[in-house]
Each structure stands twice: as structure tokens, then as C-alpha cells.
Amino acid sequence: MMKGKARLMVFAMIIMLWIQPALAEAAEEKEEDVLVLYTTTDGEVNADVRLLDMALGAFADTITFKNAADVEAGDTEGKSHIFYYGVTKETLPGRTAEVIDTFNGPVTAIGYNTAELGGGFDFVGPAICGTVTALSMPGKPDKTRQIEPHELDGITIEEGTRVIVEGLGAETKQPVIVENQGHYHVAVDSLVPPFSTYFSQVLYEIFDEEAPDDTPAFIRLEDIHPMADPEQLMDVAELLKEHNIPYMMAVIPVYTHPETGEELHFSDSPKVLQALRYMQDNGGSVVLHGYTHQFRDSETGEGFEFWDVEHDMPIYHGQEENPDMRTEADFDSPEDYEVWQEENLAFEREYIEKRLTRGIQELANYGLYPLAFEAPHYTMSQNGYNVVSDYFSTYVGQVQLHDKDWRTMETTPLASNPTFFHGMNLLPETLSYVHPDDEQAVQKMMDRVHQYQVTDGGMAGGFYHPYLGVERLEKLLGEMEQIPNVEWMDLKEMENTTSAENVVISSGDGTIDTTIDRTGLMTASLDYPVYHAKVLAQKSMWGIAGVGMSAVLLFGVYAVRQRKKEEDIHHG
Incomplete structure (x- = not known):
């Protein structure tokens, strides 16, 4: 019986060694494909949504934007995360909640209308607004910062909800970013500093990425x-x-x-x-x-x-x-x-x-x-x-x-x-x-x-x-x-590419590489050949000056030698 178990263990280890490289490769190729749903006054992407775009652009490979009222079930296919941004208050169609409820990945709701997003967000409720003068992350004293007084929409949370970021007032603590079973709620209406710095820090957790030390x-x-x-x-x-x-x-x-x-x-x-x-x-x-x-x-x-x-x-x-x-x-x-x-x-x-x-x-x-x-x-x-x-x-x-x-x-x-x-x-x-x-x-x-x-x-x-x-x-x-x-x-250590007609510039590993069509560049504007002609003329002038100086020096040497020879003859 023990021999049979041993054989199974050896076989399992062989299988793991065989598939481990494939698993590692798959992990490296993991695509963060994000769906952003939004609610704005005119139904279009606005400045607030672009702020979210900037924050997510540090983590996501692909970001797709869609008005929350128009979302369909097929829109979540292949997506790794959903973010909803309620910039304005609005009643969403029931279809929006249905789509979010059937999604298996992390879902993050920002701003208004969280109650319209399905059962996954039942752990959040409204509360009285409060003024906060500091933000902190419980358990991380180095993440506490004083801020200008800011009035936030208050929220209540069910037991078992984790507070990731909280606002501190004169006598109160107020949840700002919370999580419950893979659903995150961000109780701010705009992702400007200082809130953007805390939101971006939480994105490391949402995307399951290790934060850098530098x-x-x-x-x-x-x-x-x-x-x-x-x-x-x-x-x-x-x-x-x-x-x-x-x-x-x-x-x-x-x-x-x-x-x-x-x-x-x-x-x-x-x-x-x-x-x-x-x-x-x-x-x-x-x-x-x-x-x-x-x-x-x-x-x-x-x-x-x-x-x-x-x-x-x-x-x-x-x-x-x-x-x-x-x-x-x-x-x-x-x-x-x-x-x-x-x-x-x-x-x-x-x-x-x-x-x-x-x-x-x-x-x-x-x-x-x-x-x-x-x-x-x-x-x-x-x-x-x-x-x-x-x-x-x-x-x-x-x-x-x-x-x-x-x-x-x-x-x-x-x-x-x-x-x-x-x-x-x-x-x-x-x-x-x-x-x-x-x-x-x-x-x-x-x-x-x-x-x-x-x-x-x-x-x-x-x-x-x-x-x-x-x-x-x-x-x-x-x-x-x-x-x-x-x-x-x-910048030279980073991969950059700059290109225009007749010019391609790239960098990486501390070097700059260029591909320049000099003939095309010279014909693009008269200023370019004129500049090189001016440089050549300056060099030529220096060359002529150099020849002149050499002639003067040689003549001086010759004159000194002749004078010395004459003196030797005279004294002889």
C-alpha cells in the first residue's frame, strides 16, 4: 500500500515538474483586461473618467470604456476586472446589476450609485457626510497623511467588511475604501490628490501585484x-x-x-x-x-x-x-x-x-x-x-x-x-x-x-x-x-521611440540609436544645409588660420636660426 502511494507521489512530482514551466509562462503572459463602466452627465467619457484611466493605465494591459446603462452580458467576456465610476447620481437599468452580479473577478465601485450595482455591494449603505482632515490605512502607520479639510459622503458597512483606507476627523473615523468578498467600494467622487495616491496604492491589491520598494x-x-x-x-x-x-x-x-x-x-x-x-x-x-x-x-x-x-x-x-x-x-x-x-x-x-x-x-x-x-x-x-x-x-x-x-x-x-x-x-x-x-x-x-x-x-x-x-x-x-x-x-535606459519624416530615434540600455536620411533631411528645409555649410566654413576658417599661424611660426624659427648662424660666422 505504501509503495503504491510512493509511486503516486513520484508521478505527481514528475507531472508538476513537467507543467511548472508552462504555468510560469502562463503567469507571465497574464493579461489584465479591464472593463470600465461609467455614469456621467452627458453619457460620454469626461475628465473624471480619464483620471481613472490614468490610474488604471499603470496596471492594465487593455481598458475598455462603456456607459453603464448600455452594458450587455457579452461585454464582460475575457475581462479580468470591472470598475464602475458613478460620476453623477443616476438610476441604472436592472441589466447593469445583472451583468456585474454574474462576473467572477474583482469589481470596484467608485463614487455614486453603488446601490444600483447588484447584491455584491449590499455590504455598503449611505450615512451622514463627515469632514476629514487626514487619511490613513489601518495597520500601516507610515501611510497616514494630513489633508485639507474635506467633506466625504458617509457610508455604513456590514460586519466582515475590511476597511483599507479611512478618513480621520476631529472625533470620528470614516471608511473611504472598503472591501468585501472581492468587491471594493471607493467613497469619493473624484480621484484627485490626495485620494488618487491612496487609490493607486489599493490598486496593487486589486490587481494582485507586488508593490516596488524604490x-x-x-x-x-x-x-x-x-x-x-x-x-x-x-x-x-x-x-x-x-x-x-x-x-x-x-x-x-x-x-x-x-x-x-x-x-x-x-x-x-x-x-x-x-x-x-x-x-x-x-x-x-x-x-x-x-x-x-x-x-x-x-x-x-x-x-x-x-x-x-x-x-x-x-x-x-x-x-x-x-x-x-x-x-x-x-x-x-x-x-x-x-x-x-x-x-x-x-x-x-x-x-x-x-x-x-x-x-x-x-x-x-x-x-x-x-x-x-x-x-x-x-x-x-x-x-x-x-x-x-x-x-x-x-x-x-x-x-x-x-x-x-x-x-x-x-x-x-x-x-x-x-x-x-x-x-x-x-x-x-x-x-x-x-x-x-x-x-x-x-x-x-x-x-x-x-x-x-x-x-x-x-x-x-x-x-x-x-x-x-x-x-x-x-x-x-x-x-x-x-x-x-x-x-x-x-530616459536613455528606457525604451523610447521618436520618429518624423527622415528621422527615427530610439533608446534603451543607456544608448541612443538613430536612423537619419541626411539627403532627405537636407532637402526638407534650406536651414539644414545652410547650418552645415556655416559649420564647414567655420572649420575652414580655422584651418586657414591654422595654416597661417604655422607659417608664422616656421618663419620665426627660420629667422632665429638664420640670426644664430650669422652670429656664429661673425664670432668665428
């Missing part, structure tokens, strides 16, 4: 254009090199004078160009920060290149044109309105494509290779992000969330791949910057680090203007180097 960080040197001070650039570069910190350089290829309209390129500022090349070779990675960083007559570095801030709308018109401000009500039919909208989007696409192409080509012509993009002032339409994704695989900065108000922008704690970025990776900026007129700016940035460390692996990314000099940068670096397990991001 804190990724980056410094971006902002608004470097042809009128920058080359000595200041070199001072900053040397300091960062001394600290052995890789960094990003937000580069603007063209400076436009706000009064005269005169354009200056890096070919007009050889010392700035020399500094940028040195920086690229010694820890810096170029980020294209627009082409001129201005629209109409604003100064480079101050303007909104991809957004008409004066009329708070996308670029649907020329710089000297008055925008067409019509709405759908001004058209005879929805079809006419749709045609007009398509014309606007086509104009915007052509405008953005021209500037991205010029920016990439011009920098490549100078030997500068942009690995990512940052929109000036982070302002860009949803169509704009789609266009940029055709040129760049990586975006750095904050994100504008809809086309109605440029001020509706936000960030997210983790590097992400949101669906509205159309395949681009987002490296979020979380710390803001060293404001020139704020002596407490560095401390405020470190306060933000503390907030974003609620999320394990939360990004610590901010920017600095080189014209401020090295003293304040040294202070900032000294503080950031104290972040526990800080890991400085290096």
Missing part, C-alpha cells in the same frame, strides 16, 4: 531655448554630473522675439548648442518642449503653442485669424456640425504635425535627439495627444483632461499608459517646480514627495529653470537624494 525620480531642466545662457547651462550640467544624476532637458528649438517677431535657432547660438551637446553626452536626455513654445505674439517659454489660451480652445485657426466660435446649435443639421468639426480636427492635426516634424528634424540636424515630448504648459487637446502619439512613444508632464478648459489638468502617482494617450507612456510630473519668487519652493516640493510616497513606487518628478543658478538646484538635489530608495530615471 521611488522613481526625475529632474527636468525647463525651457532651454537659443537665448539661454550657456554658462548657466554648463554650471547646472556640471553640478548634476558631480552628483551622478541623470536628467531631462526640455528643449525649445526656436526663440521668437515677442516684439520684432525675429526667430533665433540654435545655429545662431553655437555656445548654447555646444552646452546642450555636452549635456546630452553627460547624463542629459532631450525632451522636445514644443517648437516655439508660443502662439500669436507671446514670448517663447511663456506662450501656449498648442492651445489658444485667449479663447480657451484648441488650435482650429491661424495665428492671425479670429476663431470660429459656433456651437452645434448654430448648424442646420448634426451632419453639418460633424463636417465642421472634422475640418477643425484636420486643421489642428496639420498644425501640430508641422511643428513636431520641424522640431524633431531641427534638433536631429544639430545632433540633439529628443526621446520624449512635453506640451508647453501641458496644454493640448485630446486630438492633440492622438497626433503626438504618431511621433513619440513617451510623454512627460501633467495632462489636460478635456477640451473645454485648459486648467482642467492633473497628474497621477505612477508611470502609466492611459488609453487616451493612444499607446504613449506617461511619465507624470508630481512635484511641480522651484518657483523663483518662493523661498519655500523646495520644501513644498518635498511635501509633495511625502504625499506621493503613499503610493509605493509613486513618482517624484519635478522641474527646474537653469537661469536660477546652481545654489537652489543644489539644495533641491540634496533634499531629493534623501528620499528613501530613490531611483533616478534615465
